[in-house]
């Protein structure tokens with residue numbers, strides 16, 4: 001900056017000298033100026049030189065001021081502006097929920113807004129954490145771990161998966177992450193070039209598009225099958241292009257609760273094999289599985305790496321062990337992946353450059369000890385039965401979920417945001433599904449206390465009656 005300023009000033013000075021030296025050869029400055037100039041010219045030259053320096057300085061100040069003024073207008077990035085605008089509805093919902101809970105008392109507001117488990121973490125979690133805190137040497141306990149996680153932790157996770165899924169993973173196939181969100185951001189960062197595409201099925205977890213954007217890429221979604229909410233595989237086939245780098249699936253699904261069976265996973269694998277051949281590209285299947293263990297009615301969740309070679313699994317303990325605040329999960333990178341070694345190295349670098357550095361150290365050790373534990377799936381199942389049966393009897397339209405802890409319900413008017421506003425009048429806090437890529441629906445997170453559901457049922461019934469009443473007009477409007 002200083003050099004630029006100095007150069008400008010020198011140029012201004014030289015220009016003044018040029019005016020005074022019509023020959024234009026400013027080399028004369030050094031040799032002959034003192035001889036050529038009269039006293040008067042020297043004075044004029046000096047005044048002009050000082051003036052030009054002053055103007056140069058003022059010009060510099062103006063440019064700086066304009067720069068900062070512009071900065072003020074664009075204090076945050078364009079993308080962040082868009083994200084804030086997109087989140088406005090959800091933020092408003094949170095603020096409103098807080099206000100309502102203060103006004104009516106938390107027990108009188110039926111908050112089905114977010115997927116925060118109401119089942120406590122297994123007792124062994126706290127016990128193990130305390131044991132580790134007491135026995136481990138402080139520097140080791142609180143120091144950085146390997147960027148991809150402690151080797152012994154990754155080994156334990158690999159063995160746990162091998163026992164469950166008959167795989168042969170080793171520690172190098174596991175990357176410990178900051179929840180599923182961290183894992184997805186890591187793998188997107190590793191794989192995606194700008195303008196490449198992540199393809200998923202609507203409705204989808206609303207943060208996916210932001211994760212793709214973080215990697216400079218875009219998220220596109222195959223339109224939902226509104227009958228079953230299962231993936232439309234013909235549409236998938238038609239939607240894949242040479243820009244599709246990742247196909248992202250989530251089963252058991254947030255927000256619908258559907259579970260993809262073996263035939264669906266196998267078919268997705270076949271389609272991706274075909275498309276890789278057709279375009280001569282690599283297409284990675286990323287399976288986002290924070291709800292793997294939360295299934296009902298004996299539903300099975302196939303282990304996706306068995307069906308397609310280029311599969312990466314993003315797993316999290318947020319829901320399966322009720323540890324969402326502990327931010328702990330892992331990525332599975334099977335050795336069969338094309339470019340396995342580079343992807344593994346990329347994941348190591350990505351954890352660092354994204355700023356995670358390593359997953360929380362204590363929680364890595366805790367989950368390594370407790371990964372065979374199970375949450376109280378029966379509790380969620382009972383909530384599911386109670387809510388689903390009641391809503392059906394009141395006349396709401398929804399499929400019976402087989403997994404996760406969400407009901408996906410058709411809104412009683414076309415505008416899901418307006419419907420959620422109306423529901424608030426009945427102290428029901430629901431999430432509009434426009435953000436999940438499926439307008440006209442709402443998500444009800446039933447990972448709440450039984451009492452909340454029991455107390456909320458009359459409110460759901462009253463809300464339905466409101467829409468049926470003549471005062472509202474046609475429900476199909």
Ligand SMILES: Cc1ncc(COP(=O)(O)O)c(C=O)c1O
Pocket residue numbers: 115178179180181182205250254288290316317318324328329
């Ligand atoms: C489908 C899905 N993927 C990823 C996440 C992020 O999970 P985590 O809390 O482990 O980062 C969530 C959280 O609700 C989710 O529902």
